[in-house]
Amino acid sequence: MAIRVLAHFLPGDSVLEVVEPESDWLDIRWCHEDDDETLHRELADAEVIWHVLRPLSGDDLRRAPRLRLVHKLGAGVNTIDVAAATELGIAVANMPGANAPSVAEGTVLLTLAALRRLTVLDQATRAGRGWPTDPSLGETVRDIGSCTVGLVGYGNIAKRVEQIVHAMGADVLHTNTKPDGTDSWRTLPDLLAASDIVSLHLPLTADTDKLINRAALDTMKAHAVLVNTSRGGVVDEPALVDALRDGRLAAAGLDVFATEPVDPDNPLLRLDNIVVTPHVTWFTVDTMRRYLIEAIDNCRHLHDGRDLVNVVNGR
Known part of the structure; x- marks a missing residue:
């Protein structure tokens, strides 16, 4: 069964090239970081969030009853309510070194x-x-x-x-x-x-x-x-x-x-x-490719019932 992923950013062609081969087991929904209406609608069915910068609050996480993993595309998790995620049994993972x-x-x-x-x-x-x-x-x-x-x-x-x-x-x-x-x-x-x-x-x-x-x-x-x-x-x-x-x-x-x-x-x-510059030193084709490879790999771990990688909240 496919894993529902809410990617909290809009993809370019290079992003789609990486994720499209995984479409048989990843059901990815894309949402612009400024589009809270779509975010709140998609949270209801999301099992994984691929998170960039728009803060994820405890209230956001409570809208996602199926959520199992918030995967930060980057290293810093200060934009995620990690305490609320831990309380809700949601793993939070990051990607140290990828950017x-x-x-x-x-x-x-x-x-x-x-x-x-x-x-x-x-x-x-x-x-x-x-x-x-x-x-x-x-x-x-x-x-x-x-x-x-x-x-x-x-x-x-x-x-x-x-x-x-x-x-x-x-x-x-x-x-x-x-x-x-x-x-x-x-x-x-x-x-x-x-x-x-x-x-x-x-x-x-x-x-x-x-x-x-x-x-x-x-x-x-x-x-x-x-x-x-x-x-x-x-x-x-x-x-x-x-x-x-x-x-x-x-x-x-x-x-x-x-x-x-x-x-x-x-x-x-x-x-x-x-x-x-507007928080974009990380934002290159090369970093996005590294991010996606790691995000897909952790989703594969979730799909297969294996331990997740780079979990920061001990879940």
């Missing part, structure tokens, strides 16, 4: 764009100002290879970023929950003080909420760049606005925000020393 190549490249992209003032120069060029007239350009723009890059969090993505920037000539420091015996490990305050580029690679938890607060930002170098491709809530956004506006931080590259989709009135969006 690491894409997010690592996106991190370096944002780093370069912020470090090299890409958006400002792009706008100036489009406005007909072909040669830079700002003398500070040659005084502040730097090569990654001349910088110390500090990685806050040291999982799959951070380690891939480390490989890339090492190849570009950068010195790399990292911090994590405890010393790991390597020469590059630092405490968070020491890493922030020593780094020209600080890149965040953390889950959003009670311990990491607003970890990069006003005091943390004040310890960073005035010419430093902050890059966040993890979760927006790790950064105290009002404090970041002040630091960027006051010149206590040179620039930032952000793919994530405390509230998503980001509010058009968010003051971060009015600053010209920031580069932003």
